[in-house]
Amino acid sequence: MAAAGRAESRTVRTRWVRLAALVFAILLAVPSGASLAEAPVPQGRTVLTLPFDGDWSVTWGGITLAQNYHGRLWPLSRYAFDFSGVNEQGQHYRGDGRRVTDYFGYGRPILAPAAGRIIFVENGRPDAVPRTQPPMTAVANTVRIQHDSGDVSSLLHLQPGSIVVSVGQRVAARQMVARCGNSGYSTGPHLHYNLQRGTTPDRIAVLASFAWIWVQRDGAWTEEARYSPIKGQLIRQGDYTRLTDMTPSGTPTSGISVQIRPGQIILDGR
Numbered sequence: 001m002a003a004a005g006r007a008e009s010r011t012v013r014t015r016w017v018r019l020a021a022l023v024f025a026i027l028l029a030v031p032s033g034a035s036l037a038e039a040p041v042p043q044g045r046t047v048l049t050l051p052f053d054g055d056w057s058v059t060w061g062g063i064t065l066a067q068n069y070h071g072r073l074w075p076l077s078r079y080a081f082d083f084s085g086v087n088e089q090g091q092h093y094r095g096d097g098r099r100v101t102d103y104f105g106y107g108r109p110i111l112a113p114a115a116g117r118i119i120f121v122e123n124g125r126p127d128a129v130p131r132t133q134p135p136m137t138a139v140a141n142t143v144r145i146q147h148d149s150g151d152v153s154s155l156l157h158l159q160p161g162s163i164v165v166s167v168g169q170r171v172a173a174r175q176m177v178a179r180c181g182n183s184g185y186s187t188g189p190h191l192h193y194n195l196q197r198g199t200t201p202d203r204i205a206v207l208a209s210f211a212w213i214w215v216q217r218d219g220a221w222t223e224e225a226r227y228s229p230i231k232g233q234l235i236r237q238g239d240y241t242r243l244t245d246m247t248p249s250g251t252p253t254s255g256i257s258v259q260i261r262p263g264q265i266i267l268d269g270r
């Protein structure tokens with residue numbers, strides 16, 4: 001027992017040393033929140049729809065570190081979103097939330113946000129137990145879609161065995177690719193979504209915005225022609241069949257809407 005205890009404490013010490021090294025590396029790698037927010041934000045070139053139907057909350061999303069913890073952890077997920085399915089009362093789960101099936105988002109269909117080709121699939125990884133902390137190295141079930149613009153969408157934490165597409169397959173916008181799950185580094189069922197451009201080592205994170213979505217701010221829903229949601233908002237897909245030419249222009253920031261006028265796009269800071 002004593003020997004086991006000593007071995008355990010060595011393991012604990014080793015973990016602390018590794019954790020301290022990781023934190024130090026992150027502090028060196030990530031600029032302050034202010035400079036991150038002031039840096040030009042590269043914008044996705046793809047007209048996207050939300051990768052789901054129904055009401056979802058934006059647990060993390062935006063360009064500042066306060067809005068979006070992803071920026072502290074992974075540069076290629078700097079502008080990623082965590083979306084959590086909610087019920088009509090805006091709640092994430094029923095009961096004590098310790099089972100994946102307690103969550104209103106769990107098992108909901110996850111859709112291709114735009115047409116493209118499947119370039120990566122990871123399937124069959126188990127769900128983590130909600131409200132526990134899995135290791136950061138836990139692998140999530142994942143689908144990656146390369147859009148015709150060259151942008152790549154990544155959809156993570158998918159339900160084990162739920163992926164219905166395979167590498168090389170073409171998908172249409174809004175085609176179901178999998179179901180929402182809790183695999184990988186996740187403390188409760190949600191969808192991690194991010195958009196990237198380029199190939200390694202020049203791959204960069206870009207800001208995704210979505211066409212014709214409803215956004216709830218301060219209790220009121222408004223419809224946005226093109227919008228990048230931020231932490232704390234509720235969102236749902238509107239009628240995307242009205243899509244017109246929405247080639248991005250200008251320097252976007254997060255939490256803004258882009259209004260379409262004939263022949264032009266106007267950035268409407270909000």
Ligand SMILES: [Zn+2]
Pocket residue numbers: 070080081082191192193
């Ligand atoms: Zn995430």
